[in-house]
Amino acid sequence: MSKVVDGIIKDWGDRVGYGKVKRGKKQRNIRGGKLDFGKAPPMVKRSEPRTRLKLTMQKAPEVMVKISGGGKSMRHIKAHMDYISRNGTVEIEDENGNLHLGKEDVRDVRDSWAHGKARIPAEEGTRREAFNIVLSMPPGTSRQAVKDAARAFAAERFGNHQYVFAAHDDEKHPHVHLAVKAVDKNGVRLNPRKADLQQWREHFAETLREQGVAANATPRRARGQVRKAEKQELIQMQRRGVEPAVKAAQKAAVVAEVRGEKPVLNPAQQRIEAARKETVQAYGQVAKALAAGDAEDRALAVEVVQFVQAMPPLKTAHQLAVEAVRARIAGKGGQERGTEGRERSGEDQDQGRKR
Template identity: 40%
Template sequence: MATNDNGGFGGGEAHDIEFAFGHKRPKGRRLTLGKNGAKAQAWRTVTKAPEVMVRVSGGGKNLQHVKAHFDYISRNGKLDMVNDQGERISGKDQVADLFDSWDMDLSKGQGTNRQAFNVVLSMPAGTDPEKVLAAAQGFARETLYGKHQYAMVLHTQESDPHKDAPAHPHVHLIIKAEGYDGKRLHIRKATLQTWRESFAEQLRDRGIEANATPRVVRGVTKKAKTPAIYHLEKRGESKVRAEKLNEAKTELNAGTQEMKPWERAILNRRNKTLREMLQAAKQYEGEGDIALATAIRQHAADLPKPETERHQLKKEIVEKVTRIRTQSKEAEQAHQVEKGTDKDR
C-alpha cells in the first residue's frame, strides 16, 4: 500500500491542533490560556505528558440494563459508589436504593433509546488513584451537576476483586441520559474531546501532569476497537478480523496498490495538520522562543507514518509468510547437510 514519507499529519481539526500547541484558543473551550498557559500546553504536547482517556463503554436501553451496570461497576456492592452529591454509597442495599432514586422506569424511550451512558475515565498505571477519583468528581460536577444524575466508582488493581483487574486506575461514571429538564444527553466526538480536556485540567489542578491532545496530534490513525471487539480478537473469535484478513490476502495476491478513500483522507489530514504544526512553530520562533519552536518541529518529524488496520494486516501476513519460508528453507538446508553427513559415513 502506498504511504507518505512526510512526518506529521493534519486534518479538519485545525482548532484542536492549534489548541494542542497553545497557538490558539478554540471557540467554546472552557480552558483560558494566557501566554504562560499557552506555552505550558504546547510543552505538554511536545514532551508527551501522560494522556487522559475518556470513552463511552456503552449504555443500557432499559432499566434492567442500567441496574446491571450499577451492580457491575460496584462489584455487587463490594466497591463504594459516589453519587452526584459526593456521598459514599456502600453495600448492595445502598447501591439498590441509589438506583431506585433515579426513577428509571419513568424515563422515555425504554428499550429504544439509551437510558444511561457508561463512561470510563482513566490514567496510566502509577497515577495516584484517589486523585484520579477526585479529578473525576470535579469534572462531573463542573460538566453534569444540576443537569443529569450520575454516580461513579473507582477501580484499582488493589481494590477491584475482578481476577483480571487492569493496573491503571480508572473511574466508571454512569450518567442518566434524561436530564432534570427532560432533555436527553448527546455525546459526540467533540463532546468527548472537551471532556478529556476538562478531566486533564482537573488532574493538573491536583498536581498530576496530564494532557488531552486529539488523536491527530499524536499521530494515531487507527480507530480504537470497542471493548467487545477487543475481547473477541483476544480470544481469536472475531469474525470481523477474519474477514479483514481474507480481504487483505486477496489484495496481496492480486497485487492491489490502490488506496481506499479513507486512506487518502488520512494522508490529506496528516499533511494539513503538519502545516498547522509548522505554523505554530513559526509563530513561537517569531516571538523569540526558539526552544519551543524547535521542539514542535521535532515532534512533527517524529510522528509515526500513518497506518490503517488494513495496512497492518497486510504487514502481518507478509511477515508470517516470510517467516514460514525462512523456516522451510532452513529445514531444507539442515536436511541436505544431514544427507551429506550420511554419505560421508
C-alpha cells in the same frame, strides 16, 4: 513577540482539532426541557497554548473518556449500577457527595432515579435514559488522583444531573465508571456528540493536571496517529477466546492481498493525507515562530521538528498487517535458503575430507 507566538500556537491547536469549542445551543447538545442558563454545563477549561504544546511534545499520558453504553430502562440501569458497585461491595458516590455501600444503598440510589422528576420506565423504552462513561489513565497514574479528578469533572460537567461513579482497582490502568441520568433536573436531555467527547477529554485532563498529574487530551491527528483504538467489545471477545466476525474478515482480506488478489483500498486515504499535510504545516508555522524567540522557545522549536519527523507513517491497520505477513514470508524464505547453503557447504567439506 511572545503574544505573536502564542497566537500562532493557538492557531496550531485549532487546526489540529485541539480545543475546538462549539458555542451556543450546539455546544450543549440538548433536546427537550427548559434550559437554565445559570446552570448550563461549563465551557471546557483551557490551558494556555504553550502548556498544551509542551505536553504534546513531551508525549504526556493521554486521558481516555468514552461512552461505554447506557440504559433505556431501569432494568438496564440496575444492571450497570450492580456492575460498577460490584453488587454493593464497591463504594459508589453520587452528585451530592454521598457515599453508598451495600446492596440496599445501591437500591436506594436506583429508586431515586426511577421515581425522580423525570421518571424512567421499568422496561425497554425508546430513548436512552442514562449514559455510562468511562474515565481512565495509563498504568502507573495515581488512582486517588484519577478518582479525585473524576469527582471534579462530574461535578462541573454534570452538576445538574443525577449521577454516581465508582473507581475500580481490578485492572492495571486506573479508571472510574460514571453513570449519568440522561434528563437533568430542569428536564433537559443530554445528547452528547463526537465534539462533546473531545471537550470532555480536555476537561478531564485539566482536572487531572490540577491534581498534579501530567495529562493530555490531544486528537489523534495532532499526534500523527491514523488508526483508531480497537473497540473494547472486540478486545473482550478475543480475551474470551471468541474471534469476532469483523476480525475474521480482516484476516481474510490480508491473506487475499498477500496472495496477489486486489488490494483493499482505504476510502478515507485522501482525507487522511490532507489532514496530515495540514497538521505538518501547522507544526511548521509553530516551529518557525518559536525559532525566532529566546533560548527556551528555540529549544521547543527543535522539539517540534523532531516530533514531526517521528510521526508514524500514514498506514492503515490492514496495510501494516499485509506488510508484516510479507516480511514473515520473506524471512522464512531467507532462513530456508541459508540452511540449504550451510548443508551444501557441509557436503563439500565431507567430499574434501574423503578425497
